[in-house]
Amino acid sequence: MKKEFFKISELLEKDSKILDVGCGDGELMKYISENITEDVRGLEISKDNIQKCIAKGLTVIEGDAEKDLQQFPDSSYDFVILSQTLQAFLDPEKVINELLRVGRKAIVTIPNFGHWKVRLNLLFKGTMPITENLPNEWYNTPNLHMCTIKDFVNYCNRRKIKIDCANLSYVNFFSELGIFIIEK
Amino acid sequence: MYKIDKVKKIVIEKPLKLDCGRTIQDFPLAYETYGTLNEKKDNAILVFHALTGDQYASGTNPVTNKEGWWSYALGPGKSIDTNKFFVICANVIGGCMGSYGPSHLDSAGKPFGTNFPVITINDMVNAQYNLLDFFKIDKLFSVIGGSMGGMQVLQFISNFPNKSYSAIPIACTASHSAQNIALNELGRQSIMADYNWENGFYAENKKVPDKGLAVARMAAHITYLSKKGLQEKFGRKLQERDDLKFGFDADFQIESYLRYQGSVFVDRFDANSYLYITRAMDYFDLTKQFNGNLSKAFQNTTSKFFVISFTSDWLYPTPENRDIVIALNAIGKDVGFVEINSDKGHDSFLLNVPDFLNAVRNFLETSYKKIK
Numbered sequence: 001m002k003k004e005f006f007k008i009s010e011l012l013e014k015d016s017k018i019l020d021v022g023c024g025d026g027e028l029m030k031y032i033s034e035n036i037t038e039d040v041r042g043l044e045i046s047k048d049n050i051q052k053c054i055a056k057g058l059t060v061i062e063g064d065a066e067k068d069l070q071q072f073p074d075s076s077y078d079f080v081i082l083s084q085t086l087q088a089f090l091d092p093e094k095v096i097n098e099l100l101r102v103g104r105k106a107i108v109t110i111p112n113f114g115h116w117k118v119r120l121n122l123l124f125k126g127t128m129p130i131t132e133n134l135p136n137e138w139y140n141t142p143n144l145h146m147c148t149i150k151d152f153v154n155y156c157n158r159r160k161i162k163i164d165c166a167n168l169s170y171v172n173f174f175s176e177l178g179i180f181i182i183e184k
Numbered sequence: 185m186y187k188i189d190k191v192k193k194i195v196i197e198k199p200l201k202l203d204c205g206r207t208i209q210d211f212p213l214a215y216e217t218y219g220t221l222n223e224k225k226d227n228a229i230l231v232f233h234a235l236t237g238d239q240y241a242s243g244t245n246p247v248t249n250k251e252g253w254w255s256y257a258l259g260p261g262k263s264i265d266t267n268k269f270f271v272i273c274a275n276v277i278g279g280c281m282g283s284y285g286p287s288h289l290d291s292a293g294k295p296f297g298t299n300f301p302v303i304t305i306n307d308m309v310n311a312q313y314n315l316l317d318f319f320k321i322d323k324l325f326s327v328i329g330g331s332m333g334g335m336q337v338l339q340f341i342s343n344f345p346n347k348s349y350s351a352i353p354i355a356c357t358a359s360h361s362a363q364n365i366a367l368n369e370l371g372r373q374s375i376m377a378d379y380n381w382e383n384g385f386y387a388e389n390k391k392v393p394d395k396g397l398a399v400a401r402m403a404a405h406i407t408y409l410s411k412k413g414l415q416e417k418f419g420r421k422l423q424e425r426d427d428l429k430f431g432f433d434a435d436f437q438i439e440s441y442l443r444y445q446g447s448v449f450v451d452r453f454d455a456n457s458y459l460y461i462t463r464a465m466d467y468f469d470l471t472k473q474f475n476g477n478l479s480k481a482f483q484n485t486t487s488k489f490f491v492i493s494f495t496s497d498w499l500y501p502t503p504e505n506r507d508i509v510i511a512l513n514a515i516g517k518d519v520g521f522v523e524i525n526s527d528k529g530h531d532s533f534l535l536n537v538p539d540f541l542n543a544v545r546n547f548l549e550t551s552y553k554k555i556k
Binding site for chain 1: 488490509510513514515516518519520521522523524525539542543546547550551553554
């Protein structure tokens with residue numbers, strides 16, 4: 001399993017109720033259901049991935065986070081997880097609001113555009129950065145709204161969303177991935 | 185019509201109050217089973233059939249000698265694996281494959297015809313519930329059905345919230361749409377316009393409104409397919425001729441195909457049953473039963489739901505299936521949902537659609553492991 005998923009799992013509380021938004025093939029959900037809580041659901045847009053989730057015995061709903069999160073009642077989950085897809089939405093702000101409405105807490109991970117490799121790439125090569133977390137070319141990337149860890153933290157502060165990030169400038173320079181718990 | 189002497193039946197002695205107000209009792213319910221009920225009696229699945237289905241879901245239908253209507257999905261080693269599960273399927277009341285219906289004789293010894301009471305999906309489900317008592321099954325492992333069968337799944341869970349561990353409503357709706365009522369009415373009017381229908385009392389006069397029933401089937405059959413599916417299978421291909429004949433014979437393959445579908449249907453289906461069952465579908469509105477709040481229909485259930493729709497189904501399109509998912513999510517019930525890619529229209533659930541068949545198999549297998 002991806003290191004990111006272990007990190008996310010460490011943030012979850014035992015026997016809590018969890019919704020994994022954009023759960024992919026269900027790798028994280030499966031780990032959660034076996035180790036943390038059986039009460040875990042997924043929302044996924046890809047039909048192929050849904051088939052993989054069903055084969056793993058996971059409960060998944062086909063849907064698009066940008067419009068289908070609205071069917072879930074307020075605070076109906078303890079944790080809502082959004083892993084590395086925030087930047088791919090047409091309206092990330094709306095999605096963040098929905099995550100915070102549906103979940104008591106939301107765990108959001110973002111590929112950090114402020115990482116030193118990304119910065120050097122742009123500075124010296126003068127081309128759009130391609131890294132492990134950002135493997136696509138500018139013309140075929142699904143990422144519409146790239147941001148840095150600093151951008152995201154600043155955004156949350158401005159919107160009065162609770163977020164914790166010590167040593168922000170350091171983290172923003174050295175982390176390829178930002179993993180945050182946010183709450184209203 | 186066929187002889188239906190060899191059909192398995194239970195006679196339900198307990199009075200059943202129908203939604204129309206009338207009470208029926210001592211009435212037959214025809215059923216078939218597949219697989220073996222295990223000792224713990226935890227492997228039973230109740231399958232509900234669609235409008236023109238019957239209890240012969242798999243294997244050879246002993247009455248028509250044709251393959252059962254769900255042979256792709258149900259049988260030994262299939263998605264609904266009868267090596268593992270015990271499957272019960274009953275003919276709905278109002279039907280014509282041995283269950284109490286309009287072709288049955290009344291106390292005077294004449295076929296009921298249109299004196300048969302109007303029945304509803306609720307009535308069908310309440311009648312079939314007696315099968316649990318008959319087989320002494322305390323709790324089913326699953327209830328499954330497509331189209332009208334899916335409606336019965338929803339009604340069953342609503343009526344008996346803790347009698348099944350899981351529920352798979354497929355290509356259905358919680359509330360029959362105006363379009364579907366309209367299409368059913370087209371079929372009924374076609375039957376009633378047949379001179380031989382005789383207000384529903386054709387059987388006692390040894391007549392069959394087969395022309396009207398065939399046209400009803402032809403019209404309905406179109407709605408089970410998709411435009412793309414029809415175009416790919418038939419296009420403008422001609423039927424055993426090199427050129428148009430400038431007449432009204434079946435020049436096109438699609439015409440010939442529909443005529444054939446109509447003609448074989450009248451051999452196995454009763455026209456009055458077609459009226460009664462389509463009426464039951466039209467009356468189905470689970471949302472209204474709960475004063476406009478569908479979630480309340482499922483408030484008390486602990487069942488694990490898996491809702492399935494198909495991309496090219498325009499009869500019970502995805503949004504109507506999704507409404508069921510939304511209602512369940514609104515009250516935090518356990519529900520999964522997938523829309524399967526298929527060009528085969530509403531009929532997809534009856535056909536060889538691998539993504540669909542795999543999804544059902546995987547859901548049943550993984551869910552069954554969990555209750556073990």
